[in-house]
Each structure stands twice: as C-alpha cells, then as structure tokens.
Amino acid sequence: MPKIVSKYVLCPKCGQQTSTEIMISGNTEDDAGLKNTVFSESIFRWKCKKCGFSSKYQHPFLYNDIANKFMVYYIPHVERVKVVDTKLEAEFSELKDIKKRVVPDINAMKEKIIVFEKGINDFALELTKLAVSEIVAKETGHTVYYGYFTDMSEEDNTISFQFFVGGDKRSYIQSARLEVYRHSLDMVKKKFPDAEKQQGFLNIGRQWAKNALDAYKGS
Numbered sequence: 001m002p003k004i005v006s007k008y009v010l011c012p013k014c015g016q017q018t019s020t021e022i023m024i025s026g027n028t029e030d031d032a033g034l035k036n037t038v039f040s041e042s043i044f045r046w047k048c049k050k051c052g053f054s055s056k057y058q059h060p061f062l063y064n065d066i067a068n069k070f071m072v073y074y075i076p077h078v079e080r081v082k083v084v085d086t087k088l089e090a091e092f093s094e095l096k097d098i099k100k101r102v103v104p105d106i107n108a109m110k111e112k113i114i115v116f117e118k119g120i121n122d123f124a125l126e127l128t129k130l131a132v133s134e135i136v137a138k139e140t141g142h143t144v145y146y147g148y149f150t151d152m153s154e155e156d157n158t159i160s161f162q163f164f165v166g167g168d169k170r171s172y173i174q175s176a177r178l179e180v181y182r183h184s185l186d187m188v189k190k191k192f193p194d195a196e197k198q199q200g201f202l203n204i205g206r207q208w209a210k211n212a213l214d215a216y217k218g219s
C-alpha cells in the first residue's frame with residue numbers, strides 16, 4: 001500500500017499554512033503507475049489549497065520494486081554512505097537478496113530504477129561512469145558535475161552516459177565499450193564480494209566509486 005502522511009506546509013506565496021498529503025512510500029506491485037509518477041515527478045509537486053500556488057516539494061520517498069528485488073530510498077541531499085533504518089528493514093526482513101539504496105536526488109532515483117530494472121550492477125556502473133567522466137573532463141577541459149546512465153547495448157557493445165559539464169552544466173553524451181563495464185564488474189566481484197550483504201541502504205554514487213577506486217589502487 002502506498003503510505004501517505006499529512007504535513008503542514010507553509011505557502012511561500014500567500015503565507016498560509018495548509019495540510020498536505022504526502023506520499024512517502026509506494027510499491028510497484030500495488031501501484032502499476034508508480035514508476036510514471038516518479039519519472040514525471042508528480043509526487044513531488046505541491047499545490048497550495050488557499051491560493052493555488054504550485055511548486056516542487058522535495059520530501060523523502062521510498063520506492064519498492066519487489067519483483068525486480070530492489071528498494072530505492074530518496075532522501076533529499078543525503079550525504080551519508082549508508083542509512084540504517086531498522087524499523088523499515090524489519091518490515092521487509094523476510095525478503096532476501098533485496099538491493100537497498102539511498103539516493104540524494106530525484107535523478108539518481110530514476111537512474112537506479114532504470115539500472116536495476118535492466119539487471120545492471122550499479123557498483124560496476126558507478127566505477128564505469130567515473131572512468132568515462134574522467135575522459136570527458138580531459139576531452140572538454142571542463143569540470144564534470146554529474147552524469148547519468150542512458151543506455152547499454154550488447155549489439156553495439158557500448159554503455160552510454162549523459163554528463164553535465166562546465167560552468168553552464170551543458171549536456172554531454174559519452175559512450176564507452178562494454179569491456180569497461182565488464183572490467184568494473186570483475187573488480188566489484190573480487191574486491192567487494194559482500195557489498196550487497198550489508199545492513200542498511202547504501203549510497204552508491206560518484207563518491208563511493210572514488211573511494212572504491214582509491215582502495216583498489218592502494219591494495
């Protein structure tokens with residue numbers, strides 16, 4: 001069942017405080033349209049009941065896809081390497097081999113959903129993305145701010161990402177050969193065989209990839 005809570009939100013336009021229903025979790029089994037509401041970001045839209053003003057309202061949200069065995073917990077701007085929520089995890093304790101992730105932004109949540117639906121290993125994906133982002137930084141001479149997975153093709157033997165580079169954060173698509181991903185996958189299996197067995201929701205993004213690479217180089 002989708003979990004809905006009531007919250008009082010102060011309208012930045014009219015200054016009135018009104019109660020708002022917020023969806024804090026949902027699962028794809030009960031709600032076939034859940035993925036669409038995440039991708040359209042409609043669950044993060046808020047509308048003032050008094051004046052009709054509408055804006056983005058970022059709040060934590062837990063996305064459950066039991067069929068594909070993953071949970072993605074969006075906590076705005078989370079920086080922790082993992083989040084342990086014993087109460088939440090007790091609810092799902094009977095489920096084995098569930099990938100649990102925590103993400104700091106909505107785009108990262110969308111990326112995890114796509115990646116897990118495709119059966120891609122996100123540890124290896126982040127290592128690949130980091131390697132490809134370094135190529136992009138070298139080629140463009142600009143800072144690469146962030147990037148997201150866009151496509152993987154066995155046929156073309158490529159994995160592609162969209163990066164945002166330079167001061168104006170313009171979009172830059174870069175592909176790499178699938179070998180880069182497969183090599184990363186080997187490294188993950190060798191170096192982090194128990195990564196998935198930890199308790200808690202893991203924050204597997206750029207920072208994780210940097211730390212993992214440093215640890216790998218150092219050993």
Ligand SMILES: [Zn+2]
Pocket residue numbers: 011012013014015016048049050051052053
């Ligand atoms: Zn208002």
